[in-house]
Amino acid sequence: MPILSRSADEWLLGRISKAIEPAPIRIVLGNEAATTTVENPVATVIIPDRKTLLRLMFDAEVAFGDAYADGSIQVQGSLVKLLEAIYQARSREGPNGPLYPRLASKWMHWLQANTLPGSRRNIHAHYDLGNDFYKLWLDRQLVYTCAYFPTPTATLEQAQTAKLDHICRKLRLQPGETVVEAGCGWGALALHMARQYGVSVKAFNVSHEQIAFARQRAQEEGLSHQVEFIEDDYRNISGKFDVFASVGMLEHVGVENFKDLADAVQRSIGASGRGLFHFIGKDQPGAYSRWMRKRIFPGAYIPALRQALEIFERWNYSVLDVENLRHHYAKTLEHWLDRFEKTQQQVASMYDSEFVRAWRLYLAGSMAAFRCGSLQLFQVVFTGSRCPPVWWTRAPLYSETQSESEKPEWMHAMS
């Protein structure tokens, strides 16, 4: 029944097209067996067969991600613009989607729970893929979080250094102070703090590869006496410090563990300390993409800003400053994606072409999400109730000179 069959395909395509309305995306089934008509499409999605079409109806996100990764779904045109258009269209949806994806999301959350061993597994799966892989497309310092572009034309290297500095200035680090870092990546921030600001840092991370790399860098730079890299979980942080810093770790903690993180902050810096969290956040609570958790970041949860504030509320910390840098993350991802595409043959030879496509989808999808506001990037500075004032106004963050004198006039004005 080729005619009946054809109209069934068209009906299915129409349903999908309707679900992503008004995204200007052309959808083509197989060898032009059926197509949707869209004026000025930003991209064309080629779906190989009716089986894939039915999967998309049933569990859109994971089916699309998996079929894009295995090469059965093809995209012509801009992948970033395609995903941006879909995210924008879907932002009108309420929190309640179809039943199956919701149940599957909860099941996955349980499977990938961030217990102590669970976190180690989850982090290992992503961050221990091999330092050589990340060196291909990250900046020279291997900073794998949102950069800070003083101007949009700054290079990625400049922007990552500017970010490290922006954080140190926000924290107003003083020589001789002690810092604990929760989730330190390949160690760039801890080393920057020690080198440029004369502080001592204890930096925690459960990624074995990252810690090994960071330790070697500290040694090479002669900073081992100032920076200690510890392969352990944030829940096991011990000791007293002036400052608590965490950049790009909160996304791996999960709201159910925010209490534990808050307790770690309180144990470390008490009421007299100050700190900074830098994390991907959202405007409203909701589960993180299931495909991303399946393929890229097991155990990840992106909190709404309001949820993240529970961490500070628990022990009566004051929020001093929040800065949203989502456009800077879109720009960062633009650089990463560009570098990734240029080295894709090397990546394919390290892994395979499915890995390349999955990672392209992750980088392009994240870039699209930051562009259209599905994801946000927050830097939050907080202080304990007995912490001396960190600044009088934020103006020194934007002046040429690194910081004001040790005991500026405004401190007298407040005592």
Added chain:
Amino acid sequence: MPILSRSADEWLLGRISKAIEPAPIRIVLGNEAATTTVENPVATVIIPDRKTLLRLMFDAEVAFGDAYADGSIQVQGSLVKLLEAIYQARSREGPNGPLYPRLASKWMHWLQANTLPGSRRNIHAHYDLGNDFYKLWLDRQLVYTCAYFPTPTATLEQAQTAKLDHICRKLRLQPGETVVEAGCGWGALALHMARQYGVSVKAFNVSHEQIAFARQRAQEEGLSHQVEFIEDDYRNISGKFDVFASVGMLEHVGVENFKDLADAVQRSIGASGRGLFHFIGKDQPGAYSRWMRKRIFPGAYIPALRQALEIFERWNYSVLDVENLRHHYAKTLEHWLDRFEKTQQQVASMYDSEFVRAWRLYLAGSMAAFRCGSLQLFQVVFTGSRCPPVWWTRAPLYSETQSESEKPEWMHAMS
């Protein structure tokens, strides 16, 4: 039984002293009938009789406030330091105090509910006390919210103008844009926006006296065509605008009405607009001082920052920037208290000496609360999901030039 009686008094004093430990405050009963011994006290509280002492035991805050206001309790030394020491001592307490004050707090909340007529009554009780009274101790523009001191030695007049400008810069107002203001006081911000930034403003307020004053100012300045002052509730805001601004109103809304406020924002600026809330907030949720609600601000509720974020979350607004200016409010109150003390004879002749003492306690208590962190001052900038980027970095907020050119380079970088 004078001896037994004396030891009972000492026991009661000891209990009170214990409750405010380790605040270095000396307490004296009557004519030195009993005293506590404290090294280097910041102040001495003289309690007239055992009846007042018992009231303090039963319902400390309201009893102290009322007895200070009626002159029966006297304070020697610094009232601000006294209150700061008490707030710091009490900050260790959990949310559950004695039963009576908690029940009385709920009862008061119900009595002073911010229904449409309730809000009008509550606002009338404070803001319609008489413009001549407020002219005695506020700045020339009558700005009755936290100022922004570029340096701590700026004058109050300079700091209030700087605050108005700081808000306009954060909102990046462009000539020809439309602004709705919820709770406009005596109109200073609306007039500043129109005069300095060329925007049109509709400003809402339920205080009759303030609206009348603001309208006259608009007329005198020839700005009536650009600024419309409307005597109505924020819940009745209608029309479409580019920008929503609210400075010092959220404290009078109450969390139970945050939904209504969120809906007013959404109706006014939709997904393409931007806005700013400036409000007194806290680190953790909890009822506002019952004495303050009884004597100074009926119906007031000071939200935790996390509670305030519910307003933005409801309609998917993104938080772009949060700045905590609590030290600026302490400084503002220092100016107000100083001016108030200098004009207290005039205030006493307008009202009476009980009024003077109650208002001194309110101003000194607020100053102490901002100094020690019981209260915070938050400015939150937020944007709709389709709002064009407001800035690339915050640096232009701190540069000499008012704003960047109409379509700066970074905007191209993001489109």
